[in-house]
Amino acid sequence: MKIAIIGLPKSGKTTVFNALTRGRAEVAAYDSSLAPNVGVAKVSDSRLVALENIFHPKKVVPAEVSYVDIAGSVKAFFKEGIGGEFLSYLTTADALLQVVRTFQDENLPHPEGSIDPKRDIATLDLELTFSDLNIIERRLDRLEVSLKAAKAAERGQYLKEQILLQKIKTELEKDIPIRQQELSKDELGALSNYQFLTAKPVLVVLNIGEELLPQASQLGDEISSLYPRFAVVALCGKLEMELAQFSDAEAKEFRESMGLTEPMLDQVIGLSYHLLGLISFFTTASAELKAWTIPSGMMAPGAAGKVHSDMEKGFIRAETISYADLESCGNLCEARKKGLLRTEGRNYVIRDGDIITFLFHV
Ligand SMILES: Nc1nc2c(ncn2[C@@H]2O[C@H](COP(=O)(O)OP(=O)(O)OP(=O)(O)O)[C@@H](O)[C@H]2O)c(=O)[nH]1
Numbered sequence: 001m002k003i004a005i006i007g008l009p010k011s012g013k014t015t016v017f018n019a020l021t022r023g024r025a026e027v028a029a030y031d032s033s034l035a036p037n038v039g040v041a042k043v044s045d046s047r048l049v050a051l052e053n054i055f056h057p058k059k060v061v062p063a064e065v066s067y068v069d070i071a072g073s074v075k076a077f078f079k080e081g082i083g084g085e086f087l088s089y090l091t092t093a094d095a096l097l098q099v100v101r102t103f104q105d106e107n108l109p110h111p112e113g114s115i116d117p118k119r120d121i122a123t124l125d126l127e128l129t130f131s132d133l134n135i136i137e138r139r140l141d142r143l144e145v146s147l148k149a150a151k152a153a154e155r156g157q158y159l160k161e162q163i164l165l166q167k168i169k170t171e172l173e174k175d176i177p178i179r180q181q182e183l184s185k186d187e188l189g190a191l192s193n194y195q196f197l198t199a200k201p202v203l204v205v206l207n208i209g210e211e212l213l214p215q216a217s218q219l220g221d222e223i224s225s226l227y228p229r230f231a232v233v234a235l236c237g238k239l240e241m242e243l244a245q246f247s248d249a250e251a252k253e254f255r256e257s258m259g260l261t262e263p264m265l266d267q268v269i270g271l272s273y274h275l276l277g278l279i280s281f282f283t284t285a286s287a288e289l290k291a292w293t294i295p296s297g298m299m300a301p302g303a304a305g306k307v308h309s310d311m312e313k314g315f316i317r318a319e320t321i322s323y324a325d326l327e328s329c330g331n332l333c334e335a336r337k338k339g340l341l342r343t344e345g346r347n348y349v350i351r352d353g354d355i356i357t358f359l360f361h362v
């Protein structure tokens, strides 16, 4: 899973990136020629801790999410025409994380002159819309040319694409992002290759000042009610970045003293999983306990293919137990006695938390 961090200049993107990845990228060093920061966050999962006590593996490998932090802002990119590489960081991301400045700081003027999260979210959405419109217009021009030279057999396909692109273009021009347009499954499938930015799931991070921490969830709810399709979380980026450099125990103690509960990293990752419809399953082969991320609804052979392509090709069956069953039995031996270890075939749909051994031939 790859998430691109976007937002207006000086909204706290790099600060949030550092908090999420426990990184130390330099904040406040805007330079559009700067290479993006790329970092990986390990997904903390309490189930892994419990499974470690059951299996005593030599190694535990949690799932990972990668974050890309791009210097400057999308707004500047389109105005200044810095498309190319930067745009490709956005288009190849599975989701966009928008950092919205909500902290007050007189020494750090907001580029638009005032703190107004609703305005900033709308501004950025508009920029994403421009980018999509740009791509659509170019494609429509090319389609026109292709249609002139097309053989009868190809015309149908081209015309279908033209009609679909015109339809979403009309809606985009009314400021309706693709994620909010009513499109059929087939239409969405046909669009997926374009990787349109307004089709991507969005996670909004309201970067609040410490003084607003007691109102964090209220502020988040306010924005979520305006943007029901966004996942929203309010947090203090600066504080989280500092905490990310503490040891787990120190950070926990500090959090408790501030009345904070779940670490931000876990909250954001949890929301990302939910937003992207992802689940985890676990494998324990070769003394390695490993968490894997898949889209929910994936069947056993597809999940096996995540582990190794040979496992998908030569898939025979999956020995499976749910996390809840294994945890309640305490070990596999007991679970087997109770008949809770199941043998599942090709049509089995993997469930979140399954512990699986794939059997396959090569
Ligand atoms: N007071 C306060 N300042 C913050 C907070 N988050 C970030 N800042 C400050 O805002 C400035 C910009 O933060 P960055 O994280 O560099 O912002 P950015 O969006 O990456 O900026 P560019 O990449 O230059 O567009 C820095 O001086 C941060 O210390 C916050 O929660 N409170």
Ligand SMILES: [Mg+2]
Pocket (backbone or CB within 6 Å): 013, 014, 015, 027, 028, 029, 030, 070, 071, 072
């Ligand atoms: Mg930055």
